[in-house]
Amino acid sequence: xxxxxxxxxxxxxxxxxxxxxxxxxPSSNFYALHxxxxxxxxxxxxxxxxxxxxxxxxxxxxxxTLNTKEGYSYLYIKGSQPEDSATYLCAFLQGAQKLVFxxxxxxxxxx
Amino acid sequence: xxxxxxxxxxxxxxxxxxMTLQCxxxxxxxxxxxxxQDPGMGLKLIYYSVGAGITDKGxxxxxxxxxxxxxxxxxxxxxxxxxxxxxxxxxxxxxxxGLSLGYTFGSGTRLTVV
Numbered sequence: 283x284x285x286x287x288x289x290x291x292x293x294x295x296x297x298x299x300x301x302x303x304x305x306x307x308p309s310s311n312f313y314a315l316h317x318x319x320x321x322x323x324x325x326x327x328x329x330x331x332x333x334x335x336x337x338x339x340x341x342x343x344x345x346x347t348l349n350t351k352e353g354y355s356y357l358y359i360k361g362s363q364p365e366d367s368a369t370y371l372c373a374f375l376q377g378a379q380k381l382v383f384x385x386x387x388x389x390x391x392x393x
Numbered sequence: 394x395x396x397x398x399x400x401x402x403x404x405x406x407x408x409x410x411x412m413t414l415q416c417x418x419x420x421x422x423x424x425x426x427x428x429x430q431d432p433g434m435g436l437k438l439i440y441y442s443v444g445a446g447i448t449d450k451g452x453x454x455x456x457x458x459x460x461x462x463x464x465x466x467x468x469x470x471x472x473x474x475x476x477x478x479x480x481x482x483x484x485x486x487x488x489x490x491g492l493s494l495g496y497t498f499g500s501g502t503r504l505t506v507v
Contacts, residue, residue: 314492325483326436328495371435375491379443380426380451385435 286374288384295362296392302358303387305372309353314375317346317357320386321368329357329370362391395419399484399499406474406506414469414502416484424487425467426451426496427459429480436483442467443490474506 287306295301307315314333318326330339335350343360359366369388373381400415418425423444428436428451438451442461456478458470467486471478481503485496 313490316491316495318495325498325500326496327498331491331493331495333492373436379424379449379490380438380441381491381496382438382452383428383436385433 286372286382286384288372288387290387291385292388294390294392297362297364299362300360301362302356303370305355305384307353307374309351312350315348315355316373316381318371319368320371326371364391364393367391397484397486397497397499399502401502403503406504408474408476408506410474411472414482416467416499417465418486419465420486420497421464422486422488423464424490426485427469428483428485429453430483431480439469476506478504479506480504
């Protein structure tokens with residue numbers, strides 16, 4: 283089983299500030315990289331699925347980039363709002379059949 | 394469109410008891426998965442299925458069994474519950490292997506084994 287590492291584990295950001303965090307994954311045998319948003323007491327919801335090196339995806343104030351050659355992805359949140367408080371998970375598609383998840387970055391937005 | 398439905402939402406089991414966690418999806422997804430979430434450990438894959446009649450082990454399959462007799466249903470069976478199986482269990486499904494669309498998750502089952 284391959285490791286997917288996310289950093290930092292937790293992050294506190296002031297409302298209105300922008301922030302970013304990292305997902306590291308094996309650079310070999312790459313199929314896809316997923317990002318999920320997971321609010322407390324709810325289930326994870328898919329944000330992005332990225333497959334191409336250099337890919338950049340955007341949804342509102344949230345965007346993500348992908349570097350498959352060096353094995354990392356960044357998630358950016360611009361102008362953080364309290365509703366952005368959640369755990370953000372990345373997951374690496376191993377063997378084109380199953381996702382291996384990182385432990386998540388817990389983001390708290392302070393008003 | 395209900396998505397992925399898990400039952401029950403909560404359950405307390407005694408050591409050695411058995412139970413089945415139910416999961417059903419109405420999106421005609423071929424791929425279904427069972428994950429468990431332990432504090433600080435992220436989601437760990439227990440079993441997965443790529444279609445009716447086909448199942449395979451994930452990272453932490455010991456103590457669990459699954460079946461996939463229909464496209465819609467993917468129950469997870471605990472035969473002899475142990476305290477180490479105390480966790481939150483999530484069922485998920487996907488249309489493809491995850492190359493284009495993300496997984497759809499159920500709302501989870503919180504299981505405590507005492």
